[in-house]
Amino acid sequence: MKSIFLFLFACFSLGVSAATMPTLTSYPSGKEKNLNTDKKTKVLVFLSKTCPCTQQNIPYINEMAKTFPEIEFIGVHSVRNATAKDIEEIRQNYKAEFPIIDDSDLKMADFLKANRTPQTFILNESNEVLYSGGVTERTNPYSAKKLYLKNALTELANNLAITEKETRSLGCIILR
Template sequence: MDRNTNKRYVSYMKTLLISLLISITTHAHNGALTKAKLLNGESFQSLAAKEKKLVVFFLSASCPCTKKNIPYLQKLSKEYSHFQFIGVHSNANENLDLAKKEFSNFDFPIAYDEKGEIADQFKATKTPHVFVVSASDEILYHGGVTNSIDPKRAKNFYLDNALKDITNHKEVRQKFAKALGCYIVR
């Protein structure tokens, strides 16, 4: 193979691999989410979420990145009220009492994922890690909230851009962005 052919082959293989990864992660398979128990004792199914698109974000009571993103996520939940926002607390090293103490007074429901089943199904890795899911269970966006651990310092607002695109009935321009924050402890 000459050098140009080799470059084209490597480029083709990268594109193929990225396409394969995107196709593997485009469905949420959120069966565990529909069975989730919320911190307030209700079940997630009682929210009638199938009628709305979901914004599912993973959070931690001890992660400074989560704490910096919560006010911004609350702002977005009001701005995009036609989406159902739900937080998922999946850290095995943080008990239910701590989760209730940290997250009981939020504008959106918080699920307690004691066994990490929801995090496993979504393949969530960090807090915050965000997934925008269509009513037909397709992941429209996943990754970071912004390009910074603190939205006040961000220059790229990935989640906001994805929600704007969906609201305007457009294809999401950026379907994935690296999640920044603390790793989910399983």
């Protein structure tokens, strides 16, 4: 009973449940990406083409994706009225090696209550939020001492509970 209470408390405190997530378009494929049918642990990274923090973090996120190949990394470009060209510029200019979904209507940002770029969410196979927060405690991950995302993923890979489930995100605000 206590574990059910803790789960419900965590869902409400993070403002997220395992409810149906929005379906969005993925780039470079241009196909619909339905996270509801994707039964894999995933990291969603909210991005913005114009955010310097996003730009600094993409190479680090690429490294995390290589370090944890069993986890799917997905960029979420949450900029109102953005275009496919904006997303392609991120892929080309900053060498994003993971798919990026178009969230120009901010459905995913609203659903997860994301407020900054780059903010990350680790979701389990049922789309329950296991972690929400920053990549690190610095805007430049290579000068960071606290590696929030890496630590959470390492704990998951070792079948341990994530000790820091929510951390502060630094970066640009997602404008509503």
